[in-house]
Amino acid sequence: MRILLVSPKVTGIGGISRHVSALVERLRRKGLEVEVVSAENTPHIPVKGLYNPSFALTSAVKTLLLRVKRDGFDIVHGHNLPVWLSVKSAPARVEVLTLHGIYSESIRILYGGLAGDIATKLESWMLKRVDAVTCVSPRVCEYYQKIGVKTYYIPNGLDLEKLPREGVRLYERQVVYAGRLSYEKGFDILLEAVRLVDPSIHIVVLGSGLKELEERARRLSKELPNFHYLGFKEHFETLKIIAGSDALVLPSRAEGLPTVILEAMALKVPVIASRIPEITSAFGEPLAVLVEPENPVKLAEAVNNTLMNPPRHMIDRAREKVEREFNWDVITEKYVQLYAEILR
Template identity: 35%
Template structure:
């Protein structure tokens, strides 16, 4: 079974998810090729340049595939030019909503008018988010297959043993408006600890910092389900997160973490300081979170779903 994956990169976030799936499928006899596409790193030019460069790359790709799998919405434009029996598109957030928040009115208008057409370039749609699945069904009448993003417990063996840093608070993710980094930066003086930002690090370096920290903070304004939360759960690092997207599906307040409203600096301050000060309660929640993630989000649990998905689609 020959499959092509298309993504802007294959480390961190969506790209890291795609790379991990490719590795596991190869171990199970699939032939998975990765197409990484470059772009111009300037706002409002990133996605158009990605689509252009990717389309040119696809046109000159003479291979035929059983399936092509695009791992974000701009990749769907590239996917259009690939010769394949089946075309798959994964969506990790409601694309038009993300663009409306981050880009100009002109860009938002274009995306809002073309979103449905782009999604319909795929034979089948997938998402790792139940909230995205629900929103697109209500908004456009489109059906998505829910395929959760697993954590690779074997990879954590690469993370070195580290000394815990007292009251270290960590953010892991993109430095982007929807991630709420600005909110965290503004409240730093009122936090009873030091905040570090892992915004442009390799996965290994980010996980090393996470492992050394006292709490992970996810102050997002909008989300699907950040992989960093599952990673913190596995490392038994307490989590403070906003109740947006799929986060409430995994962070149960005062059970597996502390859940707060988005855009609420005072609640964020209170939750972070509480997590730092009430260490026994934080350790209890972290233990519960570890049990939750190992029962629901490991490759041992989820690989059969991915294999079954591709086999049913192509047979």
């Protein structure tokens, strides 16, 4: 089986890039031939607002040239809606698109209601024109099924063997945020909540993102002695700091299935997250401390209470569920079975 994977990135700490890089590695281990089109090997404009549109265009040209060269594949598998044109341009027998969140919801949060409404209509039309759509969370699958798109649930996963054996603790009481600094991730809510957190609890932020949010984080680091913006860290270093923390916090407005939550659970670190369907539907039982979204007061209370009374009853159950349902051995097999099914 010959497979072409198309993704905006395959390196870095982002959830999509980690998902795709792990999938490439696992498929190759199974003896499948895999090629990749990504920003790492395709020209694009690395500027906010132009990154995704420029990659969508240049990657579509690249896959179209493969068609001209008659370099064919059994499967083309794209990740997230902006690569749809690249998927449609590729010389493949079957087209698969994986959704790592609800695209129109992200557009609505970033650009307002009108843009979100247009995106809703557009995504429905586009997704009905590929052979298979997979989603990383039950909530995302449910949303797209309601607008007439047949979906398959295949979640994000972890390679448990690559987790650190020891953590890094920077402060006596330490809560970590690890990920993109964006409004979808609710990072602005965390910035408001920090002022209400017990001063003995240190909030450590790892990641990069919107310049305005980075700047707010830098200013707050100078203002509050218990807030620390450390910027981007390599993935393994990030994991070690998560492992050494008392909790992970992720106050998202919209999500797919955050890999960082699975990583924290596998490392037996309590998770404090927004009570949004994308997160609650993924586990089927309370395995995280869930907080009303867009509420910095409740978020600060959850941080304070979690460190005062760690939810030990959740920690072992969360680790067991990750081992059973979210490891890459299981997930790779699901993808291979899907490929075989739609090729018949």
